[in-house]
């Protein structure tokens with residue numbers, strides 16, 4: 001039987017009159033890598049901060065490890081690793097001092113684990129925090145979040161500022177942690193990242209959960225932004241169907257967003273005479289604008 005590591009029930013948070021989140025409910029099961037996705041300002045950080053008792057909800061409840069997130073926050077924190085979207089650190093410390101300090105909070109000897117993570121992420125621990133770039137600060141945040149091998153890892157926009165190579169290493173580290181049994185809540189506004197690493201995803205828009213989907217289903221509905229330069233004019237409605245949105249024809253330029261199986265759209269393009277073709281991932285904003293109204 002599966003165990004729920006996170007249970008969120010009708011959680012709302014208003015900042016005065018301003019909506020943070022409204023009636024958010026979802027559960028994350030043990031061993032899942034669960035994606036939490038939505039455009040900027042949708043309410044991801046608000047939900048996460050409430051889970052960690054950094055802010056108090058206006059109404060509703062949230063449990064982690066069957067404990068109340070607010071009342072039993074201290075007990076929960078021992079087994080949670082958290083990477084905030086914007087890391088504020090003790091700027092005067094060196095990386096080494098900061099990581100030692102973080103480990104002491106858990107009263108554990110984490111030195112072997114720290115060394116391992118530091119090497120993997122190519123982090124120089126002799127430098128002062130204030131001298132680090134945003135990306136290197138992020139690496140410090142990753143090590144600080146993982147050094148005590150937590151049972152639950154909560155990541156808020158973790159890859160912001162990481163270069164592509166380090167991003168790959170970071171994904172490998174997360175997969176290893178997950179294999180060892182860690183549950184992961186992964187918040188992002190980048191659909192492709194969530195698609196790569198997560199098994200399930202909750203989609204949030206304007207403070208409300210609009211969908212919780214299995215990744216296999218979501219991948220079947222893979223979104224593509226298609227731009228073509230056709231060498232012969234095409235019929236006005238050639239691509240017009242339910243799975244096509246934002247359809248535009250301007251002279252020989254055709255563009256649209258497609259939701260569906262890749263081979264179907266490739267076949268339609270194959271039957272045309274085209275001079276050029278671009279197929280890329282649409283931004284989350286484009287997807288939300290056209291498919292999640």
Ligand SMILES: Nc1ncnc2c1ncn2[C@@H]1O[C@H](COP(=O)(O)OP(=O)(O)OP(=O)(O)O)[C@@H](O)[C@H]1O
Nearest residue numbers: 015018019020038039040041042043044045046047
């Ligand atoms: N301290 C605050 N005071 C007032 N409003 C806030 C505060 N923090 C967040 N909000 C508002 O709550 C809403 C949700 O913000 P939140 O930061 O949770 O979104 P997000 O999905 O994490 O987006 P981002 O990635 O941009 O942080 C936004 O409209 C935001 O302006």
